Amino acid sequence: MSYLVLARKYRPRNFSEMVGQSHVVQALGNALSTRRLHHAYLFTGTRGVGKTTVSRILAKSLNCTGVDGQGDITAEPCGVCQACIDIDSGRFVDYTELDAASNRGVDEIAQLLEQAVYKPVVGRFKVFMIDEVHMLTNTAFNAMLKTLEEPPEYLKFVLATTDPQKVPATVLSRCLQFNLRPMAPETVLEHLAQVLGTENVPAEPQALRLLARAARGSMRDALSLTDQAIAFGSGQLLEASVRTMLGSVDRSYVFRLLDALARGDGKTVVETSEALRLNGLSAASTLEEMTAVLQRMAVLQAVPDRGGVDDADPEIAETARLAQTLPADETQLLYSLCLHGRGELGLAPDEYAGLTMVLLRLLAFKPSSAMVPAVQARSPASSLGSAAEPAKKPQPESAIAGARAVPEPAATASVAQPVPVAVPERSSSQNQGRKDAPAHVNAESVAINSEAPVGLPGVPAPAPRILPTAPAPLATTPLGDAWSQTVNQLVVAELVAALTRELALQSELRSQDEGMWTLRVERESLNQAAAREKLQAALQQALGDTAIRLTVEIGPVSDTPARRNAAALAERQRAAEEMIQNDPFVQDMIRDWGARIVPGSIRPLAPKPI
Incomplete structure (x- = not known):
């Protein structure tokens, strides 16, 4: 006797043997027990979840005659009567399975429907089972609509598909739909x-x-x-x-990588990536395993007492340890980067190079506070700068020679292009006194009717409002005042660009000592030798002092030009909105005409360069 594969040998023969589809079993069992039978069923779900199996069990339930041959419709087919045996073996004359993937035309459907006019030969019901029904052509679907809506009382339709989105709504509305879920x-x-x-x-x-x-x-x-x-x-x-x-990756590699990422240990990360290459393990599988472990870690961090995982799994202890080591926000960030990194492997020179870059990206986006000890340990300049801080007093603003203040302009408002709205004519008495409306208020920025449509043909929609990012708490210092003015001067003069500009804007001046300037930044990625040298050269050119030498340390900052600029922008935005809202003309429009200020239409004017 030939070997029967496990998938066929252990195919469920009745509803009680079905695994993981209790919601479908319960609904069909109750319908069969109460004789509330629909004429058309649609089973949807991914491959291998039991769509064809449910169809055959349903056909047996409708045609089972019992052990004694006197049985009726039942939710528990006997499996030993002739109808049950013939359906299981695929030779029951009143049960027809049609593969729509290879019989998708209108001629095949017409040939099937021709059999609908004849009553069952040996069974109680005729059952037409159409597998992969979404593959049928539109003409074939239309050909079966009438019969599907009003079939003879002895005919039942069972449709199965892995892609219900491609089934026409006219077919879906004629069927009871059951979604078979992927199994845990x-x-x-x-x-x-x-x-x-x-x-x-x-x-x-x-x-x-x-x-x-x-x-x-x-x-x-x-x-x-x-x-x-x-x-x-x-x-x-x-x-x-x-x-x-x-070809699965041993979880020990994954745990080693996550532990190294938690500690900010780039050396171990690169060495582990190289070990994966030498052992020929899949880079995509590595990232997939990492996302699986990170998902379990996130669940454990959210629900520590349960975690939603198998407690018998020997890997759960290591997963729980990493969940306690890694902050929840970093877990979410690593999960997202690993998930998107899998899609980039095909674009890399080879998949291991892509894997290494994804892992290094995980380190690059790691919050700098977790990496400060390692950076300071290998940076003599930063340690000297930190030791000198307590002994030095903040330098006055005049300590930076040649620094000029960049004045902040008064808060003014400009209005983005809004949707033009026709304003009804007012009487002469109403128009009186409106000729002196302030010039800086554009009446078109006030929408008269809140229900007025936007995006009319040929009319530009209002530009979306871009709010400035809320800056971190700003603690100003005299050194910060002078440094911010100097950096703004360099930016306006276009003496710095790209990474050098970011280094200047994101840094805080910590000390000045005989030409040695110490800056501090939060992100190690900004501390590049090339950017440091370009910023030093720009300062020497702008201030005319060739004795300036820069050192950069890593640590938390509180007073940087970028944060000052963000605070100034937020203040200008607030002042501009307040000016528009308090304007008498705008208030009259709101009061008399029910107008409203278009959200996002108010923006402060950019400060004019000196």
């Missing part, structure tokens, strides 16, 4: 253990976990992979052999 790895794991126990195949629990995860919610895929693993392992399932067969 725990459910697949439990079923595999039962099957292998029946087959007397020894299996390690961790090997079954690998197979359950690799199935991705499909029980058929899980059983097929188990068949392959049994053959690969010579009749037994060992974790090492299953991992080799699947």
